Amino acid sequence: MSPSPRPQPLEVARVTSQAAELLEVLWGRASTAPVSASQLRVLFILEHNEGINLRTLADHLGSTPPSTSRLCDRLQAVGFVERRAAASSRRELQLFLSRRGRSFLADLRSRREDALQAVLEQMPVAQRTALLRGLEAFCAAAAAQIHEDPAAAATA
Structure with missing residues (x-):
């Protein structure tokens, strides 16, 4: 089924959802061990969000502070x-990625990008270019929506 000349948001959402599912399969091959999807x-x-507290993190996750603490x-x-204890209140803890956590994310992204590159190399250049433009616009729109309503990001 080829897309209509003016694809409707519902059609694009369906194909985007399918692409996200395929990415999960591809990225599943680039293991996230030793962390779960929630921990990731x-x-x-x-x-x-360096230095946020547990309650703010729980809000971002749409979870409870006890679950987030675990x-x-x-x-x-x-x-x-x-x-780390917050400078303003020693009772409040701030959360930070460690150097090891940053290294883990960099390595994970590298493995994911390798998996994506193998797929993208099979696409014609014109379609890769169109995909890049579309994804850049999607990322900008999604980032704008997330920054407007952090709770919406947690439920997404």
Whole structure:
């Protein structure tokens, strides 16, 4: 089924969802061990929100502070997350990615990009160019929506 000349958002959403599922399969080959999908999400959030507290992280995840604390406990145990007392209040803890956590994310991204490159090399240049333009626009729109409503990002 070829796309219509003016694809409707629902049609694009369906194909995008299918692409996301295929990415999960491809990326599943680039193991995320020793972290779960939920823990990986924590690492991504901390990467962009250095020094947030547990409650804010829980809000981003759409979770409860106790559940989020357990996720962080496991990430701290493998050396990916550091907890530090906040300068403003020693009772409040701030969360940071450790050097090891940053290295893990860099390695994971590299393995994922290798998997994607193998697929993209099979596409004609014109289609890769169109895909790049479309993905850049998608990323900009998604980032704008996420920054407007962090709770929407947590439920996505």
